[in-house]
Amino acid sequence: MNILISMAKGDTQKTFFTKEVCLELETLGNITWNNMARQFTREEFREVLIDKDICITGWGCPKLDEYVIEKADKLKVLAHTGGSVAYIASEVLFDKGIKVLSGNNIYAESVAEGVMAYMLCSLRELIYYNNEVKEGRWREDIFFNESLLDKKVGLVGFGAIAKYLVKMLEPFRCKIKVYDPFLSEETLKEYGVQKATLEEIFQSCKIISIHASYRSETHHLINKNLLSMIQKDGLLINTARGGIIDEEALIEELEKNRFKAVLDVYEVEPLPLDSKLRTLQNVISIPHMGGPTVDRRSYVTQELINNIKSYMSGGEAPLEITKAYGLSMTNE
Structure with a gap:
């Protein structure tokens, strides 16, 4: 499988993708990292999603709308390391049957x-x-x-x-x-x-x-x-x-x-x-720090990986976000 990590390179990325998490991630398949210290533009995102089976996103990522996912014919799973997916996952994404997961719970x-x-x-x-x-x-x-x-x-x-x-x-x-x-x-x-x-x-x-x-x-x-x-x-x-x-x-x-x-x-x-x-x-x-605590970030990523493995092998994905729930979440 081909996996895209769209989260910008930097300290935040490191808290989600610890050494242990990266080792586990490598068992899923080939990984493409966003090695820039910024988010992809919509145009860059559109191109880099080609031939990707899984996309793992973070806060501030461009919305996966009709334009961005137009060429993403192989995309099966969107795994968002944040909570709400309302500003990431579009109605079109759900309608294409792409499984949406997030760290919300x-x-x-x-x-x-x-x-x-x-x-x-x-x-x-x-x-x-x-x-x-x-x-x-x-x-x-x-x-x-x-x-x-x-x-x-x-x-x-x-x-x-x-x-x-x-x-x-x-x-x-x-x-x-x-x-x-x-x-x-x-x-x-x-x-x-x-x-x-x-x-x-x-x-x-x-x-x-x-x-x-x-x-x-x-x-x-x-x-x-x-x-x-x-x-x-x-x-x-x-x-x-x-x-x-x-x-x-x-x-x-x-x-x-x-x-x-x-x-x-x-x-x-x-x-x-x-x-x-x-x-x-x-x-x-308090400066918007109610949660999650920083130490829980790698736990979220690990659980998303576990859910991806389970789903891809025909099992359950407890972190799945349904279309109705996802579109009703807080739109940040």
Whole structure:
């Protein structure tokens, strides 16, 4: 088999393709690497895909649309080392019967772990008290922090990340409400969560975590009205996409110092230097690092290779992304 690695040469490529992963990859067939320190142009991609059976892509890769794959008559598998494939895999690609795989499910677990860290860090006020000690102070006899145990948690969106998060929250005995228009009764029962409206979640939940896909219909889904409903000392976490929340309205509400937020994503990234989110003391601002952690990257690539081997020998490919799911993912 002929395999194309389209990911640009550099440090990111090295984290996905470790020495061990490369040795495993070589067992699949002949490998063509992108040896440039940039992505292929659409024209270059179109030509290099000729006679390739498998294409392994990374973040920032050109979309495999009708023009790019027109000459890729042998292409059988697209394996994306990222999560969402909405900006990589076109409808035409799916319609040609090309198997689409991605690291989405593996990344989802890592992001859920990140959300747990954000919850605990914020509730325990770890950053505040760390700064107090570093600056030569100590806690007062009367101090304030909170536990995650027995809290009411609201989830906006119930995809793979939110499902992993529910499992991770089980030992904390949290009462979980979920807003998702596509949530079935079967799924509700399976995960032991309660279906709720957005208004119910924002009015009744101590912790609110955003997990919706970012599409035109979810742009500013979380508006000023909903943000004004967050209870005093509540906690809002966003590891989805910045555009899901009306950021200007969020800043206005946060300035009232009524609730806290942990933000991993923003409407404009990198976050502008003059953004008030950089200075608000009730906000923990993370530069889009909720997941996956760097050490999980090679694990993703290894699992993609395992899935390719299984599929090519007639077996299952658990990391497969269906057309309906792939086209509904966040379009980055």
